[in-house]
Amino acid sequence: AQKITQTQPGMFVQEKEAVTLDCTYDTSDPSYGLFWYKQPSSGEMIFLIYQGSYDQQNATEGRYSLNFQKARKSANLVISASQLGDSAMYFCAMREPNTGNQFYFGTGTSLTVIP
Amino acid sequence: GAVVSQHPSRVICKSGTSVKIECRSLDFQATTMFWYRQFPKQSLMLMATSNEGSKATYEQGVEKDKFLINHASLTLSTLTVTSAHPEDSSFYICSASRQGLSNQPQHFGDGTRLSIL
Numbered sequence: 001a002q003k004i005t006q007t008q009p010g011m012f013v014q015e016k017e018a019v020t021l022d023c024t025y026d027t028s029d030p031s032y033g034l035f036w037y038k039q040p041s042s043g044e045m046i047f048l049i050y051q052g053s054y055d056q057q058n059a060t061e062g063r064y065s066l067n068f069q070k071a072r073k074s075a076n077l078v079i080s081a082s083q084l085g086d087s088a089m090y091f092c093a094m095r096e097p098n099t100g101n102q103f104y105f106g107t108g109t110s111l112t113v114i115p
Numbered sequence: 116g117a118v119v120s121q122h123p124s125r126v127i128c129k130s131g132t133s134v135k136i137e138c139r140s141l142d143f144q145a146t147t148m149f150w151y152r153q154f155p156k157q158s159l160m161l162m163a164t165s166n167e168g169s170k171a172t173y174e175q176g177v178e179k180d181k182f183l184i185n186h187a188s189l190t191l192s193t194l195t196v197t198s199a200h201p202e203d204s205s206f207y208i209c210s211a212s213r214q215g216l217s218n219q220p221q222h223f224g225d226g227t228r229l230s231i232l
Contacts, residue, residue, distance in 0.1 A: 052218050091158065
């Protein structure tokens with residue numbers, strides 16, 4: 001079974017609008033971490049935001065927020081006030097302590113911001 | 116500033132050449148580093164886990180003799196693509212994370228675009 005599932009291969013959003021990128025995960029470990037990364041066309045992986053499994057509140061980092069629904073095992077990324085520079089691939093990832101430092105990545109969502 | 120440095124960023128070479136890629140953690144000691152391969156418009160595929168002072172752990176289907184990994188110090192891991200062929204052309208990217216709590220993200224190098232002619 002896939003550890004991380006991203007069901008949206010591609011998304012479009014109008015500049016200045018908000019967009020939600022979906023991510024569901026699968027784990028039986030009570031302790032885990034969820035991460036989102038941005039990968040522009042240049043290739044580097046940029047860490048955006050983190051959510052811990054025991055965190056009571058949704059994580060926020062500037063225009064990025066994470067809609068964490070633990071019972072549904074979802075960790076959707078919300079980008080508010082989209083900018084042209086937000087156009088990139090976005091990857092959801094999970095880290096489980098029992099597997100050491102290994103991260104599990106989803107297949108990614110390609111976001112295009114339309115002017 | 117960069118936390119993980121990866122060099123070179125781009126390599127173009129002839130078939131049969133061996134290519135070495137370096138991955139350095141700049142701000143912390145990394146007993147474990149990871150090597151990924153990424154095809155266009157696809158996700159990162161974990162190739163191997165590099166362990167300082169011991170043998171690397173390879174994922175199923177990854178040829179150990181083809182992709183040699185050396186983790187000689189706590190800040191440096193190298194991936195050598197031996198006798199590279201056109202099918203080895205890809206984007207290779209390394210990562211490392213601080214030890215300890217699970218809230219530590221993986222920090223990635225900027226990747227290496229390998230083109231074998």
